[in-house]
Amino acid sequence: MKIQATLLSVIIITVFMALLLLYVNRKLKAFDPLSKPTGIVLLVITFAEMIDNMVRGKTNERVAKYLTPYIMSVAMYIFLANIAGLFALETPTSNYSVTLVLGALTCILIEVYSFRERGVKGYIKSWFEPLAPFVLLNVLSKISTLLSLSLRLFGNILSGGILMSVIYQMLGSISKLIPVIGKFNIVGVIVAPVLHFYFDLFSGVMQAFIFITLTISFIGKELPNS
Amino acid sequence: MEKALLGFAAAMCVCGGCVTGIFEGKVAIQAVESIGKNPDASDKIQSMAIIGAAVSETCAIYCLLVAFLIIFILGA
Numbered sequence: 001m002k003i004q005a006t007l008l009s010v011i012i013i014t015v016f017m018a019l020l021l022l023y024v025n026r027k028l029k030a031f032d033p034l035s036k037p038t039g040i041v042l043l044v045i046t047f048a049e050m051i052d053n054m055v056r057g058k059t060n061e062r063v064a065k066y067l068t069p070y071i072m073s074v075a076m077y078i079f080l081a082n083i084a085g086l087f088a089l090e091t092p093t094s095n096y097s098v099t100l101v102l103g104a105l106t107c108i109l110i111e112v113y114s115f116r117e118r119g120v121k122g123y124i125k126s127w128f129e130p131l132a133p134f135v136l137l138n139v140l141s142k143i144s145t146l147l148s149l150s151l152r153l154f155g156n157i158l159s160g161g162i163l164m165s166v167i168y169q170m171l172g173s174i175s176k177l178i179p180v181i182g183k184f185n186i187v188g189v190i191v192a193p194v195l196h197f198y199f200d201l202f203s204g205v206m207q208a209f210i211f212i213t214l215t216i217s218f219i220g221k222e223l224p225n226s
Numbered sequence: 227m228e229k230a231l232l233g234f235a236a237a238m239c240v241c242g243g244c245v246t247g248i249f250e251g252k253v254a255i256q257a258v259e260s261i262g263k264n265p266d267a268s269d270k271i272q273s274m275a276i277i278g279a280a281v282s283e284t285c286a287i288y289c290l291l292v293a294f295l296i297i298f299i300l301g302a
Contacts, residue, residue, distance in 0.1 A: 148284040155287040210280045217277055
């Protein structure tokens with residue numbers, strides 16, 4: 001059986017994330033709350049505070065307690081998956097199965113919170129709002145949420161990867177014009193890091209941020225007193 | 227000849243992204259203006275602007291996707 005490159009990088013990222021979280025847990029347990037946080041502890045505290053404020057701003061206290069850990073792990077996973085290309089791994093988010101699963105998780109969470117808030121009767125009624133024939137439009141809008149969430153992440157990361165490979169080919173053919181050392185892609189080494197900074201790091205952070213912002217606000221929309 | 231036509235079709239598809247680019251810029255302009263007028267509400271304006279930009283970007287993403295489908299599935 002042949003293992004797909006994407007599957008391998010998903011496994012590597014998951015193992016790396018688990019080890020990182022174990023390390024952070026040990027650091028946080030040894031941390032004295034009265035002293036000044038430094039290094040990775042400061043980073044983790046800032047990150048947790050940011051996500052917590054975002055979730056609390058859009059939802060209520062009861063939901064935020066369970067939603068914040070999920071949002072934090074999804075943000076970390078998408079960020080690590082987006083920058084996996086920098087570490088010579090296949091980028092998992094440029095595979096549609098991975099982003100479809102992430103989008104489907106968000107859609108299931110939206111339905112679960114809607115069901116919890118409205119109860120059985122209200123939930124069934126919410127599919128027929130405002131009139132009975134609108135059920136078709138409601139179904140379509142739920143499907144389009146799933147499609148747009150997953151396709152946005154997929155399209156952005158895939159287009160970044162394809163543009164980078166096109167640029168590498170172009171720079172390779174330019175550097176062939178240089179005699180003697182031209183076979184080695186020397187122009188690419190100089191030009192490509194700036195583009196990697198934009199297409200991998202900046203776009204990766206942006207897309208992870210957009211994904212979690214949309215997830216939080218779609219769930220917040222289902223709650224009455226937010 | 228057929229490959230050239232397919233490439234042209236893919237390029238035409240991506241043209242749909244132009245309009246999205248212009249109006250997503252407009253979202254950013256309006257967000258900056260309203261933060262300048264009312265700096266206290268910057269948190270709310272920021273998240274609304276990001277959501278608006280992301281939702282309108284969907285159109286451009288679909289254009290890109292159709293272009294990819296033309297290149298990699300029809301052109302292969």
